[in-house]
Structure formats: C-alpha cells, structure tokens
Amino acid sequence: MGKNRLEAFSDGVIAILITIMVLELKVPHTPDFHALLPLWPVFMSYVLSFIYIGIYWNNHHHLLHAVEEVEGGVLWANLHLLFWLSLIPFVTAWMGENHFETGPTIAYGIVLFMSAAAYSLLVRRLIAHHDKNTTLADAVGEDRKGKISLVLYLAGIALSWFAAWLGFLVYVGVAVMWLIPDRRIEEKVIEEEEREEASGEARG
Template sequence: METNRFETFFDAIIAIIITVLVLKIPQPTTPTLEGVLELQTIYIAYLISFLILYNIWYANHNLFQVVEHIDNTTVWIYGVMTFTISLLPYFTIWLANNVQSVPAETMFGLIFIITHILNTLANHSIYKSNPYNSKLKDLNNDSYLLNLPVIVLILGFVLTYTVYVPGIYICCLLSIVLWIILGRVVRRDENGN
C-alpha cells in the first residue's frame, strides 16, 4: 500500500479523535477563575492525551516522508493502534472525573502502554518491509532509550497500586514528555546534529 493514502487516513482519524477529545471537556460551572480551576484535572488529562496523539502524528508524519510503501502487517498493526487510541476520549474523561479511582487510572495507563507497544511494533514492521531504504535507516528508532517512557508508566502502575492512586496519571504526563524529548534527542544524535 502506498503511504500517501494511508497517512491521509491516519491523519484524519487522529484529527477526529482530538476533536472528540476536546468536545468531551465540560464548560466551567461558573464564569470565574475558580470555575476554570475546578476543571484542572480534566485539562491535564486532555493535555496528556493530546500530547500522545500529537506525538504519534508527528512521528508518523516524519516516518512516512521517507517510506513509500507499507505491507499488510503494518496496516493491521496501525488498525489495532487506531482502535486503541480511539478509546482515549472515553478513558481520558473517565480518569479526569475519577482521578482517585484505581480502575480509571489502570485503563488510562493501559491505553498508553498498548499504544507505545503498537507504535514500536509498527516501526519494526516498516523497517522489516523496507530493508533497502537508506533514508529509513537514518531514522533508526531502535534506541533502547525510547523504552524509558514505558518504564516510567510501569512505575506509575506501581505507585497507583501501592501508595499513590494518581500515580499512573502523573507518570503518563512524565512519560509522554519523556517520549517527545527522547524522540528528538535520539534522532538528533543519529543525524549528527
């Protein structure tokens, strides 16, 4: 399959998910600063979810600039990832309204771990199906540093299940910021910049 059509489809899905995500944010109960501050957990949950969606879009945009064809395995992995990230609006609002809920924290964290795993599998599938693409080799995403966000997420699960229920919520934020930073640092180091 050519990546132009697929990239357009995937971009549209992410745009729709972000739109649904923002539409789930309720209006403040009062038109005051206090009314806005009452929704701070919802805003932070939205920020976390927005950042992961944006980072997936950005990474895939860069990847599809150097890849012309993808195979069926990659399409199926992206299909499962699309399904997973389409659940983000639901679980984002559930978490934002129930930050002290272990099930809400767990589901939010699982969405992030599954998305990271699927993104990694998709990258490996693309590399495997394009073995002679020199531009793709320059983007090599095999750095072990890119797995640090999952370690942070696992730490969040440990915190949530032991001493601090919002541990996953906080670690998801740290994880996505780390994922964005590491993605830029690893690419910069490999390109010699």
C-alpha cells in the same frame, strides 16, 4: 501500494480523537472563574492526552517520511495503533471525571502502554517490509527511548495501585521525555537525500 491513503486516514483519525477529547470539557453554567475550578482534573487529563496524541502524530509523520510504500501487514499494524489511540479519549475522560482515582489511572496507563507497543510493532513491520532501506533501520536503531517508555508505563501502572498520583506523574514524565520530536529518522533521511544529490552531481 502507496502510503498516501494511510497517512491521510491516520491524520483524520487523530484529528477526530482530539476533537472528541475537547468536547469532554463541559462549559460551566455560571460566568465566574470559580466555576472553572471543578474542571481542573478534566483539563489536566485533556492537556496530557493532547500532548501524547501530538507526540504520536509527530513521530508517525517522521516514520512514514522515511518510506515510499506500504503493504497489508503495515496497514493492519497501523490500524492496531489507531485502535489503542482511539481509546485515549475514553480513559482520559474517565480519569479526569473521577479525579485520578486508582482504577481509571491504571486503565489510562494500560492504554498508553499498548499504544507504545503498537507503535513499536508498526516500526518493526515497516523495517521488515523495507529490508533494503538501511536509512530507516539505522535511524530506529535499538530504540532505547521506546523500550524505556514501555518500562516506565509498567512502573506507572504498578505505582497507581498504591498511589494513583504517582502513576500519573510517571505518565507526565514519559510525555516530557518525548515532547521534543524524535528527529533520528528525519536526520537520516536528509543525510540520504544529500548523499544522493552529491552522487548525482558527481555523475553529471
């Protein structure tokens, strides 16, 4: 089956998640800037989560650009990813409202870890479905960046038991690591398209 509906549905869900998160930024009842100060934990949580969701949207787009079709297993793997992403607004608000206390910060890390694991599962499912698509498999490779992220999330969760701010810094560090979109897949797709064009011209 085609991939268009999966892409459209995923884009819609991600757009809704960002909308839900911004609604957690309550408008102060007074007009002075001092009224904004109590909102800084909520705002910081929102910014970090906005970046994370943006990273997933970016990489999800590049991932699906490398394939032409999907199947049932891919659809469920994608829904699994969206499930964990849909929990980001909840843990974001919980962490921000409680000023980065231990429990909410650990929960935030768990959701980030499960989201990353779900994305990795989606990648593997797509590779398995497109076993003849060497472009996708070569671009993903050993996925060291993804594996390092999973380890760092676990480290952040563990550190949060002792000092929540340390765990939060680890989560920020992983976001910075992914802030530049992963262009491995895009570059491989472009190379493949150029190779096919050159081959077509040669035959012509």
